[in-house]
Amino acid sequence: MINVSVNGYGTIGKRVADAIVQQPDMKLIGVSKTKPNHEAKTAVDKKYPLYVVKGAEESFSGVGFEVEGTIEEMIENSDIVVDATPSGVGFENSKLYKKFEVPAIVQGGEKEDSVECSFNARANFETSVGKKLVRVVSCNSTGIARLLTPIEERYGIDRARVTLIRRGADPGQPSKGPINDVILDPVYLPSHHGPDVKSVLPNINIDTLALKIPTTLMHVHVVNLSLNKSADKVRMCELLSKESRIHMVALREGIKGIAGLKELALDVGRPRGDLWENCVWEESISVEDKEVYLFQAIHQEADVVPENIDAIRAIMDECSCKESMDLTDRTIGMGLGR
Ligand SMILES: NC(=O)c1ccc[n+]([C@@H]2O[C@H](COP(=O)([O-])OP(=O)(O)OC[C@H]3O[C@@H](n4cnc5c(N)ncnc54)[C@H](OP(=O)(O)O)[C@@H]3O)[C@@H](O)[C@H]2O)c1
Secondary structure, X not given: OEEEEEEOOOHHHHHHHHHHOOOOOEEEEEEEEOOOOHHHHHHHHOOOOEEEOOOOHHHHHOOOOOOOEEHHHHHHOOOEEEEOOOOOHHHHHHHHHHHOOOXXXXXXXXXXHHOOEEEOHHHHHHHHOOOOEEEEOOHHHHHHHHHHHXXXXXXXXXXXXXXXXXXXXXXXXXXXXXXXOOEEOOOOOOOOXXXXXXXXXXXXXXXXXXXXXXXXXXXXXXXXXEEOOOOXXXXXXXXXXXXXXXXXXXXXXXXXXXXXXXXXXXXXXXHHHOOOOEEEEHHHOEEEOOEEEEEEEEOOOOOHHHHHHHHHHHHOOOOOHHHHHHHHHHHHOOOOOO
16 A cells, blocks of 8 residues: 655645545545645545644644644655645755655656656656656646657657647636737747657657637647658547547537537536546547647646556556556546547
């Protein structure tokens, strides 16, 4: 049994904690909070042991929350920590993990050169075996790596060009925007997203550019690939359909955008309306000899969740990539069917 704690119980951390308690080989030691807000209440209601920053105990007990101990104590009691604190805080916390000699996973907001290696289960599971500080790449890089890995294995990719149409903010971030704009984010081309994908797929020749738009729902990627070998649409669809973390959206489902996908997730009873899968529109896949075009949507709050679970098993050297991905998929309920 792997004793895991989650430091930073926000958008990503609360989802990862819920996935950890579903794993037969993991025990959730606790989650951390700095403020006694509604997320702290959710953790308490779920009976997740609550750890807080030193000195904040009274602000929690004062409003009736039972506190298990400090974040340092939580780390000390853990075999591994998933850090899901805001960008930059994870790097600061890594000094604490080193002090307690506890391996840790940080998230995509941390810099690539601040960790031993970056992780995506499908792309490079084995690279993280036995490492002490691993970064699960961002939601966008996770989605791109999942898509490109099987295509690279089958056809070889000469060049990938991806346009990222990014959600302006998460639903729980009302102070972020835009509310009436399309922002070039960043203005310079190509964007930093391509190099981030290369942190898990070093041999991929990829250029990216990115725009931010007024939605909180999901990201959309416009993908263009030049392959080394000729392909056809039927085989490309078959290849992607076999990937457990890719959902092929069929036109007959009547879903022409991200609102429809989120509605589907809610209809099938997904927790928090989460979509852990890349959603690739089958009818968008256009293949002419070695040129491929397609659209995919990525739920930014959800796709990195199964990757964090697999990263735990990789670091702890528990099992193979396939065994871990299968177990994670089965326990959380991956797959939307057709
Ligand atoms: N949201 C996304 O779309 C997304 C997708 C992929 C990756 N990521 C990455 O995941 C990481 C976390 O992002 P997020 O969106 O989950 O952020 P978030 O929603 O802001 O959650 C982070 C949580 O960390 C807590 N926190 C802040 N400082 C802390 C500290 N010193 N110790 C312990 N907890 C602390 C905060 O909770 P309290 O202070 O209230 O306790 C906050 O709720 C970032 O690296 C981000 O880039 C985010």
